[in-house]
Amino acid sequence: MLYLERKIDTFLIHWKETKNKSPLIVKGARQVGKTESILRFARQQYASVIYINFVEEPKYKTITENGYSAKEIIKMISLLDPSKRFIPGNTVIIFDELQEFPDIATSLKFFKIDNRFDVICSGSMLGIQYKKIESNSVGYKTDYEMHSLDFEEFLWARGYDHSIRTTLLNHMVTQTPFSPGILSTFFSLFMDFCILGGMPAVVRDYIANQTFEGSLNTQRQLLADYREDVRKYASGVDQTRILNVFEHIPVQLAKDNKKFQISKVAPNARFKDYRGCIEWLHDAGIINICYCLSFPELPLKGNYESTKYKIYMKDTGLLVAMLDEEAQDDLRVNKNLGVYKGALYENIVAEALVKSGYDLYYYKKENATLEEDFFVRTKNSLVPVEVKSTNNKSKSLHTLLNSRTYPDIRFGIKLIRGNIGHAEQILTFPYFCTFLLKEYLQASAGSPSTIDA
Structure with missing residues (x-):
């Protein structure tokens, strides 16, 4: 094997x-x-x-x-x-x-x-x-x-050696755009990775057959195994409630407001009755939880609201396998990850950040349109990370950067289906570079000076 x-x-x-x-x-x-x-x-x-x-x-x-x-x-x-x-x-x-x-x-x-x-x-x-x-x-x-394969491990499986990490990172650090051919190649690989996910059984079949054939069946069997684990190992917690939360993840990610709402899981559902269910799924390694910051400032730990969160699948391929038949066809034939209002892009970025060692945080200002997808940090700065399914203007990112209300934020990162670039204190990277963000921020000393050059 x-x-x-x-x-x-x-x-x-x-x-x-x-x-x-x-x-x-x-x-x-x-x-x-x-x-x-x-x-x-x-x-x-x-x-x-x-x-x-x-x-x-x-x-x-x-x-x-x-x-x-x-x-x-x-x-x-x-x-x-x-x-x-x-x-x-x-x-x-x-x-x-x-x-x-x-x-x-x-x-x-x-x-x-x-x-x-x-x-x-x-x-x-x-x-x-x-x-x-x-x-x-x-x-x-x-x-x-240990997680499922990340994008770098997927590249190894496709025959790339370890030097590919240095090659991609050098482009990021020097702000050198990729050639059109390289950009197209890596986006194609990345789309395959998003649809397949990183579960070894799925990737191994894909490498052996060079097609998606059979991948959906393998993914659905893994999901069935997860449901069986709930029935086998969930003691002291309502198994039906755990499964209800699990099944509602793609539905709630599809909303414009991706905050997970317990009230939408079942009639008369209350947070206090479901809190243990979400913790169980997280502890079992099935989901990632992204908490809402109380305010976008350092430090991050302790600066969040435990009752406000978004839920992502730990493996995006398994999220894809939970989607409806029409979305499956669109994804596997046309590689259109824009379905579900950008939820798949957000999920793959959340997955990459967790696999890099980050905890997940977002921010949504009460009674306002200001909302930012993720936050990471350097030694001295809070760095907002925005995931765009289309390369349009980042209104919330500009607000965070231009307002004196957020002194810990000096520059931001935007992840797009496009090339490396920078403008107005915003660094732009292709989605497939997400697994290198932590190393990039360390290599550039977390300084926005790299985008002032």
Whole structure:
């Protein structure tokens, strides 16, 4: 089976080479490639790989019966399967589907103290159990969150090497527009990525067949698996309400006002009854939440209203698969992402920002037309990011830049289906550059001087 290179590959090598490292916990939604990447790394780097899946082999839930010490757990594993070899300094123990047995996290402290074996934990639904896992292993673990493929990983799958990152970034930093041929090529690749999303099973089929054939069926099966996860793992929260929120995401993103409204989910629905449902979907790695800022100023954390938010799918391809049949045809045949009032463009930008390590914030001024899609920050500046489905004037962006009311805002970024450019303190980039925004802002020292040249 074709292996898709992932960013976690490099991270795992660095983790292994770290002296006195802690056990690793890899979080992420189902089917994003966690187990595949971990096992590939393990088989290449260790003489012995001990793989335990608590869903497929529930008998291993008994390995803590005599305590949580590394010695006792290894003894219990060996009793259950004498063929497993524990070679000090050259063995990795992988505990998969950790959400089925979060108690094993208590042992991570003792494995770190023991220091003879490396330990990696993973699972598709870790988020919903993470408070318990955190309390059992605080101070004795390293966390890594894995997502579906981002656009850079998609480019690797299409045959581009790692130098493509530097090439695109240099264009951004030097404000050098792309040639028409390059611009057209990357927009075509980006449109494919938006429609497919980054789920490995979908991308792998696309690479193998060079068509969208079968991608929708695979995406719909993944969505069915998500719905099944709700039924299996949602305890203490109303499953019907969770599914109602889930099904309403594309409907509400299609509105001009993309703020998610609980009142539209079901008759007489109230926020207090649904809050736990939204948190569950977020913790399960299915959605991204974008909170409304109380006021566009620094700092961002704590400066938002927890009852006002937009909801985006973590993988835009899965959002596409939730759309109606007519929109599907328009997207896959004509690659028209303008349907749903720009919702797909916003979703893909939100996805890219989260995969780059950003939290999501927007701003909507009460009783006014002023609204900005996203905000990121540099060391000293708040940077509004506007996503335009058409390259028309950015009224809200100009208001934020030209008013003395917002002193933390010195320049803005506009993402369009067009080329690199700048005018009036606004930097313009093609959508496909979004995955590089964080690195661009660091490379340019977060200074608007780059657009004054």
